[in-house]
Amino acid sequence: MTHPDPHLLVLHALRYVGFAGSGRIAAATGLRESDVESELIDLAVAGLVTHLPGDFGGWGLTDTGRVADAERITDELESAGARAAVTKAFDDFLVLNPELLDLCTAWQLRSLDGVTTVNDHSDPAYDARVLDRFAEFHERAVVVCAELSSALPRFGRYRTRLGEALDRANSGALEYVADGTESYHAVWAQLHEDLLATLGIPR
Amino acid sequence: MRWIRPLSARTDEPVELVGGKAHGLTVLHRLGLPVPAGFVVTTEACRAFRRDGRLPDGLGHELATAVADLEAATGREFGGAQDPLTVSVRSGAAVSMPGMMCTILNLDAARRLERAVAAVFSSWDTPRARTYRELHDIPHDLGTAAIVQAMVFGNRDDHSGTGVAFSRDPNTGANVPFGDVLFGHQGDAVVSGGTPTRPLRELADREPGVWTGLLDALSRAEGHYRDACYVEFTFQSGELWLLQVRPGRFVGAAAVRVATDLVDERVLGRNEALLRVSPHHLRHVRTPRIAMTEEVDILARGLGACPGVAAGRVATTVDSAVRMAAEGPVVLVRPETSPQDMSGLAAATGIVTARGGPASHAAVVARAMGKPAVVGIGDLDVDTTSVRADGRTIGEGTMVTIDGTSGDVALGRPRVVTSAADAHLHRLLEWADEVSGNHTERDEARRLSAAQAVLRRDQR
Numbered sequence: 001m002t003h004p005d006p007h008l009l010v011l012h013a014l015r016y017v018g019f020a021g022s023g024r025i026a027a028a029t030g031l032r033e034s035d036v037e038s039e040l041i042d043l044a045v046a047g048l049v050t051h052l053p054g055d056f057g058g059w060g061l062t063d064t065g066r067v068a069d070a071e072r073i074t075d076e077l078e079s080a081g082a083r084a085a086v087t088k089a090f091d092d093f094l095v096l097n098p099e100l101l102d103l104c105t106a107w108q109l110r111s112l113d114g115v116t117t118v119n120d121h122s123d124p125a126y127d128a129r130v131l132d133r134f135a136e137f138h139e140r141a142v143v144v145c146a147e148l149s150s151a152l153p154r155f156g157r158y159r160t161r162l163g164e165a166l167d168r169a170n171s172g173a174l175e176y177v178a179d180g181t182e183s184y185h186a187v188w189a190q191l192h193e194d195l196l197a198t199l200g201i202p203r
Numbered sequence: 204m205r206w207i208r209p210l211s212a213r214t215d216e217p218v219e220l221v222g223g224k225a226h227g228l229t230v231l232h233r234l235g236l237p238v239p240a241g242f243v244v245t246t247e248a249c250r251a252f253r254r255d256g257r258l259p260d261g262l263g264h265e266l267a268t269a270v271a272d273l274e275a276a277t278g279r280e281f282g283g284a285q286d287p288l289t290v291s292v293r294s295g296a297a298v299s300m301p302g303m304m305c306t307i308l309n310l311d312a313a314r315r316l317e318r319a320v321a322a323v324f325s326s327w328d329t330p331r332a333r334t335y336r337e338l339h340d341i342p343h344d345l346g347t348a349a350i351v352q353a354m355v356f357g358n359r360d361d362h363s364g365t366g367v368a369f370s371r372d373p374n375t376g377a378n379v380p381f382g383d384v385l386f387g388h389q390g391d392a393v394v395s396g397g398t399p400t401r402p403l404r405e406l407a408d409r410e411p412g413v414w415t416g417l418l419d420a421l422s423r424a425e426g427h428y429r430d431a432c433y434v435e436f437t438f439q440s441g442e443l444w445l446l447q448v449r450p451g452r453f454v455g456a457a458a459v460r461v462a463t464d465l466v467d468e469r470v471l472g473r474n475e476a477l478l479r480v481s482p483h484h485l486r487h488v489r490t491p492r493i494a495m496t497e498e499v500d501i502l503a504r505g506l507g508a509c510p511g512v513a514a515g516r517v518a519t520t521v522d523s524a525v526r527m528a529a530e531g532p533v534v535l536v537r538p539e540t541s542p543q544d545m546s547g548l549a550a551a552t553g554i555v556t557a558r559g560g561p562a563s564h565a566a567v568v569a570r571a572m573g574k575p576a577v578v579g580i581g582d583l584d585v586d587t588t589s590v591r592a593d594g595r596t597i598g599e600g601t602m603v604t605i606d607g608t609s610g611d612v613a614l615g616r617p618r619v620v621t622s623a624a625d626a627h628l629h630r631l632l633e634w635a636d637e638v639s640g641n642h643t644e645r646d647e648a649r650r651l652s653a654a655q656a657v658l659r660r661d662q663r
Binding site for chain 2: 015016017018019020052054055056057058098099101102103104105106108109111112113115116117118129130132133136137140178179181183185186189190192193203
């Protein structure tokens, strides 16, 4: 069993999250924000990450950082002997992926008299039906997450984040379905990106 | 036969038993249009399969008989050594479940036919299909039919291909055929969106015989449905075959235009036209659209994924989108999007992707952010500083305008309108006010609803 190395966790989070502030990196990795900040400074000194100013800026990988992440994440995969298990889990993920996107679409759009209409969330019964489907989907997603975390412990974070997003959505914070940066859709998309990066599969 | 029905002009079975697709094929037969020979295994067989976990007794024998009929009709032998009969096995339920169930093409051994039918029936119960039905209020016990037809090959030679066609333009409702054609390919390539298609009009020059046949088919199908319609077709060595037909299911301004035009064409009466348009269609008439005039220079066309119009300078990377957004609106153009693109998506005023459909990552995020988006532009190439489409290359920084309803990407800043200003809508609503007797100021949907309430009351 490999223990997640905070240095690699932060570097790799920027690979699947994209440009982000330290708060989002902390949410993605489960590290404390102050620890993330000190890792980011070390990584910046090493030339692996950079900070982009502006309203939409944040921390991101440099070209060198992207190469370094690819090498280290491959090392982690191979030294844990986890390639076969992660590949199998990725295949299972790909079966679930179109269904999750269907669910997000149903959350955002609904068909009324054959007309696709923006779901304005004024019909609690419809929303409850979609959230029910999310809950049922989540039970199957958890199985894939478990396959992944038993192969590589750092993947365990996704199960927690997906579960939290669903809990929050169910308690009325509807933006945790498909809108926010910690929404079910956003976390799921990061898992997709992480799997591609981990297995070295180009998009 | 208990479990199988032939596909022919004489087949007159309810859509619940044979499914929507097979029902459409029998309509095509009755209209005298060319349909590949075939038969349908009913939804009743699917229900038996679901109940017992295996194909019903007697189906194997019926399949053998039906295949022998198919061999006689086509003069070819299933699994034969030379020019053998090959079949497709397609799903088709009573209600549309696009892309949810399986299709098997190029099947060439009789023994595999039963397995293929079982595979189609099983695909009714994949978790994804079940979720779709739960979301769309479709009962799980309907089941799907399985349609077995002799294959026709859109990839046979230079005079072969495949396509989809609407009898009228589904974006505007204008009475001109609209669609996509793919020369030298089979049908699945059009639907998957993986191969760039050509505008339907190119068929007129390259295969004039097929084009004439297609126009005739569209006209007869319109006559049957008394509405705009949609067909899927393949042409093999210059010979046209129809594979599916259904009403066009137009929405928004296009639905209004078709309803009023059909009154002018004396196909519908005014009252019937008023009932054809859903008030839901009119809730969106104030969504801005690019005004389609001769001067509009369309760079590319994809699928509208989030309605609205956005104008801005093209950025092809997240970095440049974030940088350029400081100076003015940006349209982010990407091959597809991933979480790494989130800051670019946030910075952009509109989003364009080459790949992906209405449920892709880009589409979901665009709708969450309320930003106009166009996805699935097959022939769009995006590199680090430029975008290439339809033989033209434009650099980063070029001004473009995108329409997230029609899927158009136009160069420059064309005029933007809302269909509330549309002449066809004015006419329809005047008819509505005459029927309801209410001429006060109200929104469009309420004016139509009032007229429909009167008409429905009178129908009772």
